[in-house]
Amino acid sequence: MAWFYQATDFLTDSLVNQQTRISLLVVTGASFALGLLISLCLSSGSPRQDKILASPLTMLVPSLSDAEKKALPLPPDVFPGSRDVATPYGSIRVYEWGPEDGTKVLFVHGITTPCLALGGIAHALADRGCRVILFDLFGRGYSDAPSDLPQDPRLFITQILLVLASSPLSWTGIGSGRFCLVGYSLGGGIAAVFASYFKELLSSLVLLAPSGLLRDSRINIQSRLLYSHSLIPDALLNFLVAWRLRSGPLVPRDTNGKTVGADDALVQELPEPALDPVELLSKAYPKANIREAVSWQVRSHAGFVHSFISSMRHGPILQKNELPSWRRLGKVLTQQQNLSPKEQQAKGLRSGKVLVMCAKHDAIIPKDELVEDATAALEGNVEFRFFNAGHEFGSTKADDIALQIMEFWDQTT
Template structure:
C-alpha cells in the first residue's frame, strides 16, 4: 500500500477543487435579466433643415400616426374610406414607404382603406439594435394591425416586402384576407445572388467601422455635397437611401442584418404554406430585374398551393422598383386582385 504524504494531498486538492468549484458555480449561477433593447433614432430625429424633410416629410401621406410597439415606435399612414376593403403595403430592404407614392393614393382613391408603414430601421420607424429576422418583421406587422384594431387585410409586398408578406401569410393566415400580392419578391434568393460588395459591407466588422463617428461624418459630408445647388437634379428615392445611410446610425445595421438574417433568403416553406390555400395570389415581376432574378417569380408560383388562385404577370423590360417605374401597371394589377371578379376561374 502506497502512503500519501500531506504535500501530495494538498497538491491534489489544489488541482481538483478549483475546477470543481467553478463547475458548481456555473451550474448554479442564475443569469442576469436581459438588457433592454437599444433603440436608434429615425428620420424624425433629423433637424428641420435636413434634405429628408423636403423629399420624404413625416406627413408625406395623410392619416399619419405612431404605434408604440415593444421594439420601438412604428410610423404608419392610413388612406382611403374607413369602411373600404383593407390593404397593407409593405416596402422592401432599403427604401421606406415612399416607394408606394403612386400606388397607395391610387388604391385609396378607388375606395380601398390603405395602410402603409415604415419597417423597423427605415424612414420614421425606430431602429432597434437587434437581429432583423423574418419574425421581427412579421411580429411588427401583426402588432401594428392589433394596435389599429384591424382583424384582417389584403397583403401586398415589394422586394423584401414580398418575402415578409409570404412569411406573414404563413404565420398569421387568419389575419390575411383573400388577396396577397408578391411584387419583385425576394425570399428564395441564394447567397450567390448577393454581390461580394454587399456581403463585405454587411459583415459585423465593417458595420462596426461604418457606425463609427469619423465614417458617419464622412458619409454626411458626401451627402451634403451631393445636395449642393450646382449639382444635377438627383433621384429623390436614391437620395432618401443616402440620407438614411449617412445620418441614421441604425439604418446600415438594419440592412446588413436583413441580408444576413432576414427574409431575403430561406422562405421556401412560407411560399408553399397552407396559409395561401384558397387565396388569390398575384406574382408580379419585371423581366429585366437585376436585383431579384425573374426566375424566382415562376419558382414562387410553382411553390404556392394548388388550391390557391395564382396569377403570374411579367412586365417586359421592367427592372426591380416596379411600384415606382411602373406604378400604373402595378396599381391596375392590384385593383384586379382586390376586386377578384376575374380570378374566380383561376387554378
C-alpha cells in the same frame, strides 16, 4: 478605404484560383487584423450603444421650423393619416387613409427605401375606394430601430401585427373583411412568411419582385465576406457601409445577369434619375422622389445602416433560408383547393392563389428564376404579371400595378 476594396477584390480572385489559397489566408488574416484595429479605434471611449436607435422624428424634426419640415426630402406629413406607434422595439411611423368601409390593403416596402416608394400604388388604390396602410420598417423613414435584435422575419411579422393593432379600425376581426397584403422586394419576402403563418387574416396576397427565393449562387463572394458574422467586426462593417453610402451618388448598375451584391441591393430600388418624376408618390408633395429621400435617410437616420446590415444578414432574402415558409404556404393553398367556396371564403385567401408581379429587367430578382422557383414552392397556386422595367418598378409603374391588383380581385369575387 481603398485598401478594403482591393483586399476583397483579391479575395474574390483567390477563391476562384485554387493555386492562391495561401495568399488568401495571408490577406484574410491581414484584413481581419487591420479591421479589428480600426474597429477598436472607432469604438474606444464610446458609450454603450442604446437599444433603440432613434429616427429623425426624434433626433432632427423637433429642431426644425414648419417651413424646414416641409422642405425635407421626406416630410413628416408626406402622406395623410400619420401616427407614431410606441412599442417595446421603438416607435413605428404609420400612415392610414381612405374610406373606412373600403377594401383594406397593407403595404410592406423594401430594404433600402422608406414607405414612400409604395405611395403611388397606395394613392391609386385609395382613390378607387380602398383603405390603405403604409408604414416604415424599423430603421427606415421615421421608424426607430432596435439595435439589440436581428431584423429577421420574426421581428418584421411582429411589426406588422403591431401596426394592425394600432389602427382605429378592425383589420382582422369578425366583419373586417380581412385585408390584402402587398409586399415589395424585401417586403415581398416578409409578406410571404407572414402569409404562411396568418393566411386566415388575409383576403389576398400580392408580391412585387419578392425576396425569399433568391438563389445562393446569385450572391457574389464579396458580399458574403462583407456580411460574414465572424470575418469583419460589426463596428468596422457599419463604418464601411456608411462610408460607401455617403461617399457618392447611389446609381443602379447593369449586372448583365451576373451575381449581385450588397451595393446592388442598396440601389436597385432607386429609379434612374430620369424616371423619378414619372409617378406621383405623394399628393401632398408632388416633387417627393425616392432618390433624394433615401440619400437623406442615409445621412439622417441613426439606425439605417445597422438595419440594412441586419436585414441583409437575417432578413427573408435567400431561398436556402426561406424556402420552408414558401412551401408551407403552397401546401395550405393546395389544401384550400379541396374546400367548398364558402369554406375558402372563411379560411383562406379568396382566390386560393398568390399574385406575383415581376420585372423583365430586374437585376436583383431574375424573372425566369422567380417564376420557376415560386411555381414549384407554391405548388402552382400562383399567377404572374410582367412589367417591362427593372427592380424599381414598384415606384415607377404604380398606377399599372394598382390596376393589376384590382383585376386580380375581380377574378376572385
